[in-house]
Amino acid sequence: MIAAEKLSQIEDRFAFVEAQLATPLDPAKLADLSREYAELRPVVAEIRAYRAVVRDIAEAREMLSDPDMKALAEEELPALEGRLPQLEHALHLALLPRDAADARPAIIEIRAGTGGDEAALFAADLQRMYHKLAENRGWKFEIISEAQTELGGIRELVAIIRGEGVFAQLKFESGVHRVQRVPTTESGGRIHTSAATVAVLPEAEDVDIDIPAADIRIDTMRASGAGGQHVNTTDSAVRITHLPTGMVVTSSEKSQHQNRAQAMQVLRTRLFDLERQKQADARAAERKGQVGSGDRSERIRTYNFPQGRVTDHRINLTLYRLDQVMEGDLDELISALMSADQADRLAELDP
Numbered sequence: 363m364i365a366a367e368k369l370s371q372i373e374d375r376f377a378f379v380e381a382q383l384a385t386p387l388d389p390a391k392l393a394d395l396s397r398e399y400a401e402l403r404p405v406v407a408e409i410r411a412y413r414a415v416v417r418d419i420a421e422a423r424e425m426l427s428d429p430d431m432k433a434l435a436e437e438e439l440p441a442l443e444g445r446l447p448q449l450e451h452a453l454h455l456a457l458l459p460r461d462a463a464d465a466r467p468a469i470i471e472i473r474a475g476t477g478g479d480e481a482a483l484f485a486a487d488l489q490r491m492y493h494k495l496a497e498n499r500g501w502k503f504e505i506i507s508e509a510q511t512e513l514g515g516i517r518e519l520v521a522i523i524r525g526e527g528v529f530a531q532l533k534f535e536s537g538v539h540r541v542q543r544v545p546t547t548e549s550g551g552r553i554h555t556s557a558a559t560v561a562v563l564p565e566a567e568d569v570d571i572d573i574p575a576a577d578i579r580i581d582t583m584r585a586s587g588a589g590g591q592h593v594n595t596t597d598s599a600v601r602i603t604h605l606p607t608g609m610v611v612t613s614s615e616k617s618q619h620q621n622r623a624q625a626m627q628v629l630r631t632r633l634f635d636l637e638r639q640k641q642a643d644a645r646a647a648e649r650k651g652q653v654g655s656g657d658r659s660e661r662i663r664t665y666n667f668p669q670g671r672v673t674d675h676r677i678n679l680t681l682y683r684l685d686q687v688m689e690g691d692l693d694e695l696i697s698a699l700m701s702a703d704q705a706d707r708l709a710e711l712d713p
Contacts, residue, residue, distance in 0.1 A: 368457075369409050376402045401460070408456040412449045418442050458707050463564035463638070464530035469506075469631045470562050472519045475538065477556020480545040482515025484665075485558040487688060488539060489519050492532075494690025501525030506624050507613050520613075520628055522565065529564045534676075534699040536562045537660045543667035553668060557661075565627070566634035573630060579603045580622065600625050604633070677702045 379399050387395065419442045425435035472489055474482040496503040502524045509517040523532065540557045548554060581601045599614035600621040611629045613621040664673045665684060672687050672695075673680040679698050681687065687695070 369413070372402065373406055373409060376406045397465075405456045408449070408453045412453045415442055415445055415449055419446065454708055455704055458704065464533075465527060466529045467522055467524040467565040468529040468532050468562050469520065469522050469565055469628060470532065470535075470560065472516060473559045474515065474517050475557035475559050477541075477554065479511060479513050479515060480541075480554055481556040481558055482511045482517055483513060483545070484539075484541045484556055485516040485519070486510075486514060487541075488558055488560065489516055489521070491688050491690055491692075492521075492523070492535075495692050496523050496525070496690075498690050499525060499531075501528055506628060520611075522627075529562070531696050531700070532562045533564075534696070534703070535560050535662075537662035540661055540664045541667070542664065563631050563635040564638075566630040571630045571633045571637070573604070573626070573633070577605050578629070579605060602626060602629055604629055607633070607636075609633070674699070 376399070379395050379402065382395055383392070383399060419439065422435045422439045422442060425431035426439075428435075470492060472485050472492075474485040477484070493503045495501075504522050504524070506520045506522060508519045511517060538557050538559050540555060542553055542555050544551055545554050545556075579602070581603070583599045583601055598621055599612060601610060601612045602622075602625045603610050609629060609632055611625045611632070613625040613628070662674065662676055664675070665688070666672070667684065669682075670684045671680055671682045672684050674695055677698055679695070681694060683691075
């Protein structure tokens with residue numbers, strides 16, 4: 363049973379925020395209240411739908427004692443009572459604590475793992491898959507740094523994806539992605555297994571992480587590349603080393619000034635993610651069998667090209683539509699992972 367007092371508090375807060383938005387506000391406060399209003403509105407809609415059915419059930423039960431209304435009440439009551447569990451479930455989902463980072467842009471890092479050239483080619487395929495997904499969703503995909511191989515593979519790539527709810531939908535992609543297929547470099551037709559790692563981090567804001575100047579070393583260096591669009595940016599690459607952790611970030615896509623800003627943003631995001639992980643560990647938030655724990659060493663998904671299937675091992679979901687998935691159609695996988703995460707968190711709330 364959902365506490366009526368808690369529901370009333372949420373409705374009261376929503377009414378207050380709504381009233382505040384109708385008054386003159388400074389831009390910062392307006393932005394904060396608008397964000398809160400957007401978060402509260404769907405929750406209040408679920409509360410009102412739930413309360414309306416609870417009220418209709420109570421009225422129908424009262425009608426049972428009225429001989430003139432009894433037949434009507436007996437007809438309506440089963441349908442109303444049948445709707446209640448579904449509305450309770452929807453309300454429980456709406457009331458689940460939200461990850462404050464869900465609405466943020468995401469920095470995605472893709473690295474070739476075991477498998478040599480084939481692993482690098484697969485990493486390039488994953489980059490294309492996420493780029494296609496971003497295009498499908500109307501998100502902006504911007505490469506920050508990229509190290510390519512001679513065959514067109516990717517040793518390492520860092521990109522930022524901006525759009526609505528990016529981190530909420532991509533955070534379950536972190537982990538080891540395994541591929542099984544016949545490499546283009548294989549003359550004997552044998553199936554090889556290789557892997558690439560993906561890390562998805564919520565973009566940090568300036569207020570999240572303060573990095574003292576004494577904690578970093580900034581080096582400019584000659585950008586690598588085969589010429590072309592990079593031929594005029596050979597001295598623009600920036601490498602930033604975070605001395606306390608030994609973390610190294612590079613950016614070599616644009617001007618030196620832009621690269622410095624980009625590299626600092628990636629460093630800030632990695633440190634923010636490190637702090638989030640520490641906090642999660644401190645409050646024992648890691649759940650057994652958690653969907654999308656973010657463990658970079660955890661094998662999360664297998665892409666089997668000969669059989670045309672993709673399997674997500676965390677939720678035991680297999681889809682025989684690998685071609686569409688590689689073209690960025692990850693909707694079914696993302697929805698299933700988000701639903702599994704919600705189910706786990708709901709289970710934790712049960713006494």
